[in-house]
Amino acid sequence: MKEKLACGSLVFLAIYMLLPWIITRMLGYGVINRVGKGEVALTFDDGPDPEYTPLLLDLLYQHNISATFFVLGEKAEKYPDLIKRIHREGHQLGIHNYSHSSNWLMSPRRVKNHHVDRSADIVERITGTRPTFYRPPWGIINVFDFKLKKDYQIVLWSLMARDWSSQFGRTDLKNRLVTGQSDGSVILLHDSGETFGADRDAPMYMLEALQEVLVVYKQKNLSFVRIDKITKPEPTVSLRKRALVKAWMVWERCFIKLFHVVPVDPENTFLQVRIREYTDNEPLSLEDGERFVKGDRIVELHLNNDQLLQLGRTSRNSTHLATQMIRRIKDLLPHISHLLQTDPAYKNVKGLYGITLINRGPEHLGFTVFDLPKGPFSFITKHYLRLLMYVIHPDGKKRLQTKTQLLIPKIIAISTKELESRYAA
Known part of the structure; x- marks a missing residue:
């Protein structure tokens, strides 16, 4: 009996956790992880942050670039003026849960009601526009989260610079962003270093690297797009x-x-x-x-x-x-x-x-x-x-x-x- 329970538990966990990981992260099915030819999408997670988000917005304004910010609901509540500024300056706002908690460790009801819908309500009250794009923390979803697609489009990434760690520094981050970029990249970056596993000062190195990377991208004649303005890449691959x-x-x-x-x-x-x-x-x-x-x-x-x-x-x-x-x-x-x-x-x-x-x-x-x-x-x-x-x-x-x-x-x-x-x- 114990063996059957153990086997059943393993099968459940595989379906609940592993299967969505394979479908979304490995196969890229049912999620946005690329944009169109000649385009690049800059996306920023874990904010807003009172120290680094204003500096990032200044940099994007300086280069006349639009980006997408996946914000935490609790931080949006705490820093509504930053949410207003992100929205006012023409950037896209998406949801990154209410707090930086893994969907694997929560029930489907809690994910939807306490994190995604609650955060969307907060951003809508602040800006008057309801977010319809969602990136789960660490890109992790459970099998029931696919039901969220009825109200939200799930966004992952194709290039992750690992900028949450300050050990890499400006030069290494720049190299990762320049050599890793390809046609249609959705780039994952972070404008806050307060989440689990991140270094508090890591966004400063990201900003220093990004200042140089944006110049390189512009020299390549890349178009910077918000996630909601993407041109769908073609052709679709089986x-x-x-x-x-x-x-x-x-x-x-x-x-x-x-x-x-x-x-x-x-x-x-x-x-x-x-x-x-x-x-x-x-x-x-x-x-x-x-x-x-x-x-x-x-x-x-x-x-x-x-x-x-x-x-x-x-x-x-x-x-x-x-x-x-x-x-x-x-x-x-x-x-x-x-x-x-x-x-x-x-x-x-x-x-x-x-x-x-x-x-x-x-x-x-x-x-x-x-x-x-x-x-x-x-x-x-x-x-x-x-x-x-x-x-x-x-x-x-x-x-x-x-x-x-x-x-x-x-x-x-x-x-x-x-x-x-x-x-x-």
């Missing part, structure tokens, strides 16, 4: 593909940690590398006369699949995608050349090595292109990269069914001598 993409990205992160893959440039993580030995019994003879032989130290190239996914979503077709990839790789080759010349970890590296489906264009960068030797590895690699094409490209399935002769994995390699000759830093 639930099956979204699940596959999420699973792929989990694998990507595990691979990076397991094999110690590191970015070439911390501020531009598109190209990543790891040092390993060349293990093939057959030497690889390059066009400049250099050879890779078994036991040689080489740098293996890897692309950041998270950024590759974003690139695929914005590419018009496969040719456009390949062109953008080649350009980004070209921009980073001088960084690799500099690493090989200056970093002791890369001492005696013979050259760069990679396997790719994008094998038209690397020769113009100095790479020699080789056929992958037939065998089990070639078979597995071909299907692995074809699956990657399906994941990253918006027309991936169609692409796999057409021009299959072009989807053949190739080895690309360039010697250290050739790299330094072409891309001396």
